[in-house]
Amino acid sequence: MNAIFNRTSVRKYQNKEVEAEKIELLLKAAMAAPSAGNQQPWEFYVVKDKETLKALADASPYGGCIAGAPMAIVPVYRTELMMPEFAHIDMSAATQNILLEVVEQGLGAVWIGIAPLKDRMDKVAEILSVPDSLVPYAVIPIGYPVAQANPHDRYDESRVHYEK
Numbered sequence: 001m002n003a004i005f006n007r008t009s010v011r012k013y014q015n016k017e018v019e020a021e022k023i024e025l026l027l028k029a030a031m032a033a034p035s036a037g038n039q040q041p042w043e044f045y046v047v048k049d050k051e052t053l054k055a056l057a058d059a060s061p062y063g064g065c066i067a068g069a070p071m072a073i074v075p076v077y078r079t080e081l082m083m084p085e086f087a088h089i090d091m092s093a094a095t096q097n098i099l100l101e102v103v104e105q106g107l108g109a110v111w112i113g114i115a116p117l118k119d120r121m122d123k124v125a126e127i128l129s130v131p132d133s134l135v136p137y138a139v140i141p142i143g144y145p146v147a148q149a150n151p152h153d154r155y156d157e158s159r160v161h162y163e164k
């Protein structure tokens, strides 16, 4: 799958809006992810307001690039779940699906880690007025990339163990 091998983290974006149809495709990709017991713990905040993006950038020491993005998707998960212990794993699959669809749409994005760090989760929840029934998982700033990055090749045969 080309999107897997072409994906790189993109932290600089053009001053250009992401079309509503593309945002919807990203959200559809997220919700197509597998989840434990098909519990689909996810909901998504779509953020475009500049001040809110700046506040989200300040919610993590490594989130500076969010301030320069035209938008961000903030995946959150429900607290009332059949298998809450799998929530972060499910959310990870949904987040990666967004990153891959981003590549398909000619966009760029990066996964800004929020969960499981409570201080970052609390800050994001406060900024977005997330209700207690939902928990912030990550922030994904998205936009048209300023530059085309070279894909990485990290294949390392020494990490593979073929069992006879």
Ligand SMILES: Cc1cc2nc3c(=O)[nH]c(=O)nc-3n(C[C@H](O)[C@H](O)[C@H](O)COP(=O)(O)O)c2cc1C
Binding pocket: 007, 008, 009, 010, 011, 060, 062, 063, 110, 111, 112, 113, 114, 152
């Ligand atoms: C759970 C997780 C948290 C991450 N958090 C950040 C972050 O806070 N800030 C950032 O700039 N990149 C973050 N990244 C992106 C990684 O730095 C990046 O994926 C890694 O350096 C590999 O580069 P690549 O994505 O271009 O392959 C995160 C990635 C993951 C999976």
